[in-house]
Amino acid sequence: MTKKLVSMTINGKKYEEAVEPRTLLIHFLRENLNLTGAHIGCETSHCGACTVDIDGESVKSCTHLAVQCEGSDILTVEGLAKNGVLSAVQEGFHLEHGLQCGFCTPGMLVRSYRLLQENPNPTEAEIRAGISGNLCRCTGYQNIVKAVQYAAKKLQETATA
Amino acid sequence: MNKSRFYCLVFVDYELFQNIFIFVTNKKMNLLYITKNVEKYIIHHSVFKPHEPGDKMIPPEFDYHAPTSVTEAIHLLSELGDDAKILAGGHSLLPMMKLRFAEPAHLIDLNRIPQLRGIKEEGGLIKIGAMTVENEILHSDLLKEKVALLPDAVRWIADPQVRNRGTIGGDIAHGDPANDHPAIAMALDATFLLQGPQGVRSVKAVDFFQGTYMTDMAANEILTEIHIAPLPQNTGCAYIKLKRKTGDWATAAAAVVLQMSQGKVTKVSIGLTNVADTAIRATQAEQLLIGKELTDEVLSQVAAAVSAVCHPADDLRGDAEYKTAMAGEMTKRALLAASAKIS
Numbered sequence: 001m002t003k004k005l006v007s008m009t010i011n012g013k014k015y016e017e018a019v020e021p022r023t024l025l026i027h028f029l030r031e032n033l034n035l036t037g038a039h040i041g042c043e044t045s046h047c048g049a050c051t052v053d054i055d056g057e058s059v060k061s062c063t064h065l066a067v068q069c070e071g072s073d074i075l076t077v078e079g080l081a082k083n084g085v086l087s088a089v090q091e092g093f094h095l096e097h098g099l100q101c102g103f104c105t106p107g108m109l110v111r112s113y114r115l116l117q118e119n120p121n122p123t124e125a126e127i128r129a130g131i132s133g134n135l136c137r138c139t140g141y142q143n144i145v146k147a148v149q150y151a152a153k154k155l156q157e158t159a160t161a
Numbered sequence: 162m163n164k165s166r167f168y169c170l171v172f173v174d175y176e177l178f179q180n181i182f183i184f185v186t187n188k189k190m191n192l193l194y195i196t197k198n199v200e201k202y203i204i205h206h207s208v209f210k211p212h213e214p215g216d217k218m219i220p221p222e223f224d225y226h227a228p229t230s231v232t233e234a235i236h237l238l239s240e241l242g243d244d245a246k247i248l249a250g251g252h253s254l255l256p257m258m259k260l261r262f263a264e265p266a267h268l269i270d271l272n273r274i275p276q277l278r279g280i281k282e283e284g285g286l287i288k289i290g291a292m293t294v295e296n297e298i299l300h301s302d303l304l305k306e307k308v309a310l311l312p313d314a315v316r317w318i319a320d321p322q323v324r325n326r327g328t329i330g331g332d333i334a335h336g337d338p339a340n341d342h343p344a345i346a347m348a349l350d351a352t353f354l355l356q357g358p359q360g361v362r363s364v365k366a367v368d369f370f371q372g373t374y375m376t377d378m379a380a381n382e383i384l385t386e387i388h389i390a391p392l393p394q395n396t397g398c399a400y401i402k403l404k405r406k407t408g409d410w411a412t413a414a415a416a417v418v419l420q421m422s423q424g425k426v427t428k429v430s431i432g433l434t435n436v437a438d439t440a441i442r443a444t445q446a447e448q449l450l451i452g453k454e455l456t457d458e459v460l461s462q463v464a465a466a467v468s469a470v471c472h473p474a475d476d477l478r479g480d481a482e483y484k485t486a487m488a489g490e491m492t493k494r495a496l497l498a499a500s501a502k503i504s
Contacts, residue, residue, distance in 0.1 A: 001222040001223065001224055002224065004225060020222070021222075021223055021224060021225035021268070022219055022220045022221065022222055022223060023219070024219065024220075024255075027219065043218040043259065044218075044256050044259075045252055045256065045322075045323055045408075046408055048320070048322060051322055057296075057325040058321060058322045058325060059322055059325055059326060060322045060323065060326075062218075063251055063252055063255050063256065063323075063326070064251065064255075064326065065225070065251070065255075067225050067227075068227075068251075068270060068272060070227075111321070111322070115321075129321075130321060131321075132320050132321065132407040132408075133319070133320025133321050133322040133323060133407065133408065
């Protein structure tokens, strides 16, 4: 099958590559670009470990074709920290122990980042609903919720400071 | 759908469920019809074609087309015929392709056609572009005001990420009785606009669904718009869905649109999800409700009338008896929730 040339911006950097149309975004990120932060979990759009941000929206990259991303602006977990400083959500997951095995964490982080852009001051119920497309089999979610609450507070303090 | 070449395959699954599966494909092995929900089918697939360690779930090869207008899309569809499939949100089609239940040689991606997106009020109707994603429906102020059932119900469809890609048109045109929009569209008496080489035609939601994965849409047509009459003031509506987890299909779900006067039902419609080969309207239950108060006795009669029209398949969500009972229960709850919204 004919390869298609796609260009997209990922974590602020421009990429242009020829891909087979059937290449899923998650495979493109991990295998073509060596961006292995986003994980492959269920591959059926249930678990959310592959979540990335496409044009300001959370998307499961296992159920999205790389060719569909022509012209898109993508953020993966690798793009969250700036100049070696952890983002608020990363700091929250670190301090509140929002992970155990860490497999779901890249998806949780990218989704939580977007959730706080959509709703900077979420209630606990809104956090739980907001991350309901991300499965964690270790933590029971309690510390993940605390981590997102920590990040929300920190972002608001930074905004008002 | 092209009815000229059918292949019918029958599998008997002794170990897992002692069930018989029948599915129909065309010569390209594109899935046209199966008797059971996909989830069971996937389990079944693994019995016949075990995945090797290291296997990646990559769809089979296809050519990708991204038309920028409906006309261009229909032209492509007519030209490529049976070998082409439409890609909307992709959250049903891509998983099916990974498992080789669908192997189209061409994908026609509708995501680059702006005219298929958006929600507007025009000529006394609410018009929703088929490629409008679930999250846009969820947050639409126009729908919250005029067709509150939709944003209310969409909360129970999939999860936040999937709702960013999943479209109302894809959910409808896929023809899966487990999808939520078909029953909701039936309860709202929605009309679907289908565009093909010969022009545009409209079909009522109640006439659109013909069987599991079978609809009235021809192979060279595209679902372009969903039209819904705004609900009159003081209409109560609710969608109550029983599901095991976020992202699951309904074990059973009921969509209710209700009008009452002095405590008595004056108009009602009930749509049911995942309890038959297609979404269905529970017309007998509707007729039974007219002129009645929502007493325990009436609600029990309604549940019985609803159960009488259900023919669900046994699967991991429960057996037919349980699902039938739950369809009645969801309808009762939806009626009570809808009536509570009428002041």
